[in-house]
Amino acid sequence: MNIKITGSGSYIPTEKVTNLDFAKHSFLNEDGSLFPYSNEVVAEKFLEITGIQERRYVSDNLLTSDIALIAAQRAIEDAKVDPETLDYIIFAHNFGNVKHGAIQADAVPTLASRVKQKLRIKNPYCVAYDMLFGCPGWVEGVIQAQAYIKAGMAKKCLVIGAETLSRVVDIHDRDSMIYSDGAGATVIEATEEEGGIISHASATYATDEADYLYFGNSFNKDLDEDVRYIKMHGRKIYEFALNNVPNAMKLCLEKSGYKITDIKKVLIHQANEKMDEAIIHRFFKLYNQTPPEGVMPMSIHKLGNSSVATVPTLYDLIINGKIENQELNKGDVIIFASVGAGMNINAIVYKV
Structure with a gap:
């Protein structure tokens, strides 16, 4: 038995934000003083260091769980599996759902449970939970899925990584230029096919x-x-x-x-x-x-x-x-x- 990715899907948000879009921001130092360089210089140095020319933000009406659902549906379709046969849904994120313009995160119920609900999965033994592990969350979710399968506790798992970092950035901090939004998902399952983890x-x-x-x-x-x-x-x-x-x-x-x-x-x-x-x-x-x-x-x-x-x-x-x-x-x-x-x-x- 091997444990492989049998399907994948992603959601790339539609809102493009270029480095030039930060020109009107008032960047400050940690002590609140005005940053000594012009925004043009900030953008130039930022590109040189990070390689980022543009990033994607979700539209105002979407939440982290919404874009995760889209990626999950695409992964399930790609794997050609019945969602009812999923044993686990492991959803890696860090900040829950943060509505546009809100200052509070919402993670109750878990985002994994929300995705399961919207996938219309009725099987109660499809266990859905969230993974908080920083940026390595999706990779760790795959490792956990493998462990469940090797232990005989599961045959198929859906592992999702999604985030809307644009909702939790400080627009006065240059580091805000790094962050973006997106979602990716994979179906992990036991197979006789060669390869895998x-x-x-x-x-x-x-x-x-x-x-x-x-x-x-x-x-x-x-x-x-x-x-x-x-x-x-x-x-x-x-x-x-x-x-x-x-x-x-x-x-x-x-x-x-x-x-x-x-x-x-x-x-x-x-x-x-x-x-x-x-x-x-x-x-x-x-x-x-x-x-x-x-x-x-x-x-x-x-x-x-x-x-x-x-x-x-x-x-x-x-x-x-x-x-x-x-x-x-x-x-x-x-x-x-x-x-x-x-x-x-x-x-x-x-x-x-």
Whole structure:
């Protein structure tokens, strides 16, 4: 028995937001003072570091659970499975449903239960729950789905990663330019078909690192101090990721029995182009190798950082031929990898 992704789907929001759209923002320092550079300079440096040219936001009428439903329906259709036969729905997100213009998150009932309801699944033994694991949530959800299947507790699982980060950003913080919205979903099931999940590795670093990503006040001191926004210590996250993600990927690869030369693609969390490139070079350097051209597909340039949605969305786009000069073929050995709030890291070696 092998455990494979048998169907995938994604939802790319329709609202395009370019770097130039931030020209009217009043960017501030953490102490509330005016940022010393013009917005044009900010946008130029931002593009140079992150590689992000534009990102996608959901339209005002949509919620995280709405876009997750669309991705889930597409994954179920792609897998050609009856939703009633799903044993688990694992929904990775971080902020629940945040309505446009609202300041409060809504996660009761769970977003997984809402998706199950809208899928019209009547089977009570299809267990639906939410996964809070930072940006690596979808990857961790796949790892949990595999565990349920290996333990004989499930045959089919739906794993979703969706987020609407545009609803929780501080518009006075330059880091708000990184974040975006999106949804990706996969059906994971036991199959006699060759390939699937070969190995995995997960870790949580919390002693000193837990608050590298956190909820904090706006840099605009005139705004309500009781309203919180997503915040990060960017330099600390960059150094943490560079020092730890390659080692987690190496551990995962060694567990798999495959060699670095067997890896065709690395589908890594789309956090920051410069950071991801540094991680991939550090990973291959552990084997005295340099990354082959095209080994790390990127979607961040047009889609930004949609947290848990980046990896499943990237996979779905490649599978459907929507990333230029990138493809996955049967038998290819790939690595899924992610890093994010917690601080959490994980990786999966997977054979297509």
